[in-house]
Amino acid sequence: MTERTLGxxxxxxxxxxxxxxxxxxxxxxxxxxxMGLGQPAPRVITVTGTxxxxxxxxxxxxxxxxxxxxxxxxxxxxxxxxxxxxxLNGVEATDAQLCEAFAAxxxxxxxxxxxxxxxxxxxxxxxxxxxxxxxxVLEVGLGGRLxxxxxVDADIALVTSIGVDHAEYLGNTRESVAFEKAGIxxxxxxxxxxxxxxxxxxxxxARELACPFFLRGRDFDLGITDQxxxxxxxxxxxxxxxxxxxxxxxxxMENAALALQxxxxxxxxxxxxxxxxxxxxxxxxxxxxxxxxEFDGKRLNLLLDVGHNPHxxxxxxxxxxxxxxxxxxxxxxxxxxxxxLDGVVGELNASVQHWAVAPLDSPRSRPVSELHAGLQNxxxxxxxxxSVAAALEGQCAIATSxxxxxxxxxxxxxxxxxxxxxxxxxxxxxxxxxx
Numbered sequence: 001m002t003e004r005t006l007g008x009x010x011x012x013x014x015x016x017x018x019x020x021x022x023x024x025x026x027x028x029x030x031x032x033x034x035m036g037l038g039q040p041a042p043r044v045i046t047v048t049g050t051x052x053x054x055x056x057x058x059x060x061x062x063x064x065x066x067x068x069x070x071x072x073x074x075x076x077x078x079x080x081x082x083x084x085x086x087x088l089n090g091v092e093a094t095d096a097q098l099c100e101a102f103a104a105x106x107x108x109x110x111x112x113x114x115x116x117x118x119x120x121x122x123x124x125x126x127x128x129x130x131x132x133x134x135x136x137v138l139e140v141g142l143g144g145r146l147x148x149x150x151x152v153d154a155d156i157a158l159v160t161s162i163g164v165d166h167a168e169y170l171g172n173t174r175e176s177v178a179f180e181k182a183g184i185x186x187x188x189x190x191x192x193x194x195x196x197x198x199x200x201x202x203x204x205x206a207r208e209l210a211c212p213f214f215l216r217g218r219d220f221d222l223g224i225t226d227q228x229x230x231x232x233x234x235x236x237x238x239x240x241x242x243x244x245x246x247x248x249x250x251x252x253m254e255n256a257a258l259a260l261q262x263x264x265x266x267x268x269x270x271x272x273x274x275x276x277x278x279x280x281x282x283x284x285x286x287x288x289x290x291x292x293x294e295f296d297g298k299r300l301n302l303l304l305d306v307g308h309n310p311h312x313x314x315x316x317x318x319x320x321x322x323x324x325x326x327x328x329x330x331x332x333x334x335x336x337x338x339x340x341l342d343g344v345v346g347e348l349n350a351s352v353q354h355w356a357v358a359p360l361d362s363p364r365s366r367p368v369s370e371l372h373a374g375l376q377n378x379x380x381x382x383x384x385x386x387s388v389a390a391a392l393e394g395q396c397a398i399a400t401s402x403x404x405x406x407x408x409x410x411x412x413x414x415x416x417x418x419x420x421x422x423x424x425x426x427x428x429x430x431x432x433x434x435x
Contacts, residue, residue: 006095009102010082010116017115023146028118032125032151035108040128041072043135044152045262048144048181049160051312052194052258055251056160057137058284059259065090066278067268069134074124074149076117076141079286079306079415086124088131093124101127117141121148143170145183156262157184157211159193159202160255163311165339178202185209190236190265192220194258212236214261222257229253233261243272249279250288252315286414288319293421294428295396301325304417305408308335310343316408320351327402328353330395333371334360334388334413341366341374344409349375352406354398355382356391360412388416 004012014020032038045060047053057073064071070089078084086093093101101123105114114122121141128136138154140147162178164170170177178198182205185191191211193202198215206213214220220233231243241264249256256279264270283289289304307316320329331352335341357371368384375382385391388407395405407417 004099004102006082006098009099013102013116013119016119017113020116021142022115023143025146025148025151027112027114028122028148028151031105031109031112031114031118031122034110035105035122035126037122037125037129038152040125040152041133041136043266044138044154045135045156045158046138046140046149046152046154046184047158047160048140048147048184049158049194050163050165050177050309051307051315052160052252052255053139055282055284055287056158056194056255056259057139058282059251059256059279060158060262061087061090061137062278062282063259063263063275064135064137064266064268066274069268070131072124072128072131072133072136073139074121074128074136075139076120077411079411080418082120084285085120086127088127088133093127097127098123101130118148125152140181140184143177143180143183145180150184153186153189154184155186155189156265157186157189157191158258158262159184159191159195159198160258161311162195162198162202163309165309165311173199175199175201179205182206185211187211190214190262192258192261192265194254212265214265216254216257220257220261222253224248224253231257231260233257233264236265236267241270243275246276247280249282250290251282251284252288252319256282285418286411288316289414291421293424295399295424298396298399299401300396300399301401301404302417302421303404303406303408304414305406306411306414307408308339308344308410310340310347313344313347317347317351320348320406325402325404327400327404329404329406330399331355332358332388332391332395332405332407332413332417333409334358334391335366335371335409336360336362336364336412337366338364339366339410341370345375345378345380348406348408349378349380353381354395355380356385356395357382358385358388358391360388360410361416362412365412388413389420392417392420 073087083092179201291302359365
């Protein structure tokens with residue numbers, strides 16, 4: 001058989017299982033056991049939560065790599081390339097590596113049917129194991145208890161935040177969501193929670209499993225001022241540890257605080273200057289991601305964020321309020337049909353002077369007419385477009401260099417903006433070369 005390209009593998013994976021999402025661990029456990037993938041590295045840090053998983057994973061990985069450790073990171077979804085999901089020491093897996101990993105899982109699964117996400121997750125575990133890493137940081141795809149990532153036992157389990165999202169799979173209460181997320185906890189292993197008010201099922205599960213439990217606001221916390229932030233935590237012996245006058249970060253410092261507590265429990269060297277450098281160097285594409293670019297002779301400011309639920313929108317609104325632009329804030333916005341439109345735009349409407357709304361490049365997109373009506377009901381100034389790229393160009397046309405364009409609402413939205421920026425960059429380079 002001719003070897004498949006990565007694109008061919010991904011197309012094959014999409015039709016391999018009858019349904020795209022099929023919660024449960026049985027199939028993945030069978031294949032992982034057959035392939036010996038139960039422990040992809042000596043240290044496993046698993047991260048779940050309604051929001052903040054990606055940046056928390058990135059902070060943990062940065063802190064570990066600053067100590068010279070070889071670290072793998074598994075994230076989902078991706079923005080532009082599947083390769084983004086699997087990183088080895090900060091470098092995306094190559095097409096060839098991913099193809100080899102998919103072939104290994106295909107050979108190992110026998111007649112067991114796997115979903116796209118299950119195949120991808122097991123392929124990442126296989127790659128991590130082949131690379132003989134010191135640690136892996138795993139982001140849960142959906143929930144926790146029944147997510148494929150959970151076939152691996154976490155040495156440290158992190159829960160970033162708990163809000164209602166994906167209600168059709170996780171239930172429509174914070175309690176049901178907390179129960180699912182606590183499924184990544186393991187007997188006697190540290191469990192950390194960055195939510196200031198975790199629902200009872202999470203606390204119950206930590207107690208049931210005798211997990212050393214570290215809760216933000218009690219065992220670790222942070223304080224933020226206009227110029228700096230402070231952190232305090234608790235080491236494995238119960239002793240307090242502090243970091244003062246830390247430089248402010250672009251990514252959520254609440255997630256950095258959670259990552260610091262996890263790092264502290266690993267018993268690795270605690271060098272404040274190294275820690276600060278690692279935190280400052282951490283970047284995540286599409287999360288509080290600031291860009292500037294030329295448009296019709298103007299230098300414009302763009303802020304990209306994949307936030308797509310009320311919890312994320314509330315956090316984004318707070319960050320926007322702390323850093324207002326000199327001029328206006330103009331939004332570009334699209335949303336999937338299963339998301340809470342009123343909850344998302346209600347949090348951010350006060351921060352935005354004009355909205356441009358557009359459908360997403362997905363059959364699950366919410367119609368632009370509903371976006372328009374929802375914002376009009378709030379008294380917002382809003383214009384509709386037929387694509388995210390057109391909406392972005394519309395806002396660029398009226399923006400000045402003092403304004404900020406905020407583009408958010410979905411991974412699809414940010415992905416289309418990144419593709420638009422890449423096209424502009426390519427065109428500018430070609431024009432410059434031609435000139």
